Amino acid sequence: MNMAIVSDIFTIAAVSAGAFFFLAGTVGLLRFPDVLTRLHALTKADNLGLGLVVLGLLPRTDGLLSALKLISIWLLVLLGGGIITQLIATSARRGGPPE
Amino acid sequence: MTTATAFNLGLAVLVMVLACWTVLARGAFAATVGFVAYGLLLAFIWIRLGAVDVALTEAAIGGGLSGVLMLGAAARLRASEALIAAETIAAGRRLWAAALSAVTALALVTSVLLLPDPAPTLAPAAAENAAATTLGNPVTNVLMAFRALDTMLEKVVLLLALVGVWSLGPDRFWGGRLGPRHRVDPEGMLVFLAQLLPPAGVVVGIYVFWVGANAPGGAFQGGTILAAMWLLAMMAGLTDTPPSGSRRARLVLVAGPSAFLIVGLGGLWLGEAFLAYPLAYAKALILGIEFAMVPTIAVTLGLLLAGPPDRSAQS
Numbered sequence: 001m002n003m004a005i006v007s008d009i010f011t012i013a014a015v016s017a018g019a020f021f022f023l024a025g026t027v028g029l030l031r032f033p034d035v036l037t038r039l040h041a042l043t044k045a046d047n048l049g050l051g052l053v054v055l056g057l058l059p060r061t062d063g064l065l066s067a068l069k070l071i072s073i074w075l076l077v078l079l080g081g082g083i084i085t086q087l088i089a090t091s092a093r094r095g096g097p098p099e
Numbered sequence: 100m101t102t103a104t105a106f107n108l109g110l111a112v113l114v115m116v117l118a119c120w121t122v123l124a125r126g127a128f129a130a131t132v133g134f135v136a137y138g139l140l141l142a143f144i145w146i147r148l149g150a151v152d153v154a155l156t157e158a159a160i161g162g163g164l165s166g167v168l169m170l171g172a173a174a175r176l177r178a179s180e181a182l183i184a185a186e187t188i189a190a191g192r193r194l195w196a197a198a199l200s201a202v203t204a205l206a207l208v209t210s211v212l213l214l215p216d217p218a219p220t221l222a223p224a225a226a227e228n229a230a231a232t233t234l235g236n237p238v239t240n241v242l243m244a245f246r247a248l249d250t251m252l253e254k255v256v257l258l259l260a261l262v263g264v265w266s267l268g269p270d271r272f273w274g275g276r277l278g279p280r281h282r283v284d285p286e287g288m289l290v291f292l293a294q295l296l297p298p299a300g301v302v303v304g305i306y307v308f309w310v311g312a313n314a315p316g317g318a319f320q321g322g323t324i325l326a327a328m329w330l331l332a333m334m335a336g337l338t339d340t341p342p343s344g345s346r347r348a349r350l351v352l353v354a355g356p357s358a359f360l361i362v363g364l365g366g367l368w369l370g371e372a373f374l375a376y377p378l379a380y381a382k383a384l385i386l387g388i389e390f391a392m393v394p395t396i397a398v399t400l401g402l403l404l405a406g407p408p409d410r411s412a413q414s
Contacts (some may be wrong), residue, residue: 072299076299087288087289
């Protein structure tokens with residue numbers, strides 16, 4: 001087995017696993033009973049789902065710079081997603097959504 | 100049907116459904132959230148069409164900044180929303196509105212269907228002369244060289260929009276600080292984000308501007324990212340909005356269009372026409388204008404969202 005096939009299998013496996021986490025996160029968002037548990041499901045999609053997709057795409061990049069860009073996108077989403085979830089949760093505990 | 104076609108079709112249907120949902124949504128807040136998601140999906144469609152520059156702008160302006168503007172409007176309207184919902188519109192007027200919307204939609208559909216095939220385009224002419232500016236990004240070529248006049252006027256329009264927003268403030272606060280002073284928990288998450296994100300965001304903004312010469316990006320997209328970082332700091336209460344009378348802010352506001360105008364007049368004086376760049380210096384001049392434009396765009400967009408003067412200059 002040559003390297004190209006190994007890298008292809010790695011990409012397919014990692015991106016599929018990422019897609020699975022996105023699916024699970026979406027199901028959780030639709031099925032869970034309240035705001036806090038739904039947020040919990042949503043952040044799993046961001047953290048693990050996107051992380052695995054990025055991991056799977058890393059062997060396909062055409063250089064170190066593109067790989068670093070992909071990783072920093074993941075880190076930014078982690079940061080933004082985590083903090084915005086906290087903000088939504090705080091406002092939900094205080095008095096529900098603004099409507 | 101290939102996977103790509105199925106994906107495109109699914110995306111198109113999703114955008115249509117979301118658009119209908121946004122129009123039909125009951126509350127202003129829900130409609131705004133729908134609109135932001137719609138803007139992001141639209142950006143995705145532009146990527147599928149290979150128009151990455153448009154996608155960047157759509158995501159930043161259509162999804163991001165317009166979304167924040169509308170969230171502010173929705174928050175202001177919250178008190179009167181029950182009143183508006185309770186109001187009933189006469190059946191006749193509803194019918195007229197429906198007829199007008201249907202005629203508009205029909206006119207749009209027919210004009211799209213009646214487009215000649217192949218559609219008239221200047222793309223080959225633009226591609227043929229792309230080498231003149233030595234810029235690698237054809238969109239920047241069109242925006243900054245072939246249709247530079249449009250781009251310049253666009254920046255002037257942004258400035259006029261800001262004048263419009265400022266004129267909504269009461270007379271006694273003219274020259275005062277813009278919008279409310281945001282007060283949030285100094286130990287809270289928003290402050291943490293506003294301290295952590297801008298250093299990275301500023302680098303990304305400048306990078307997006309800089310690669311615009313040869314890859315998707317440019318002054319507008321980069322400036323929008325910088326504006327977002329500034330807004331984040333303002334919303335977290337880490338910095339206050341400048342007074343509308345601030346000379347420094349006003350200088351930054353006019354710097355970009357002035358640089359554009361000076362280069363344009365230089366073309367009239369030295370070259371053949373208004374905004375005609377000497378070929379040898381075309382790239383340097385274009386990058387120079389864009390460089391002057393980035394702070395102007397960032398400050399204009401930031402102040403557009405900050406709102407009209409709302410306090411005295413001292414408070």
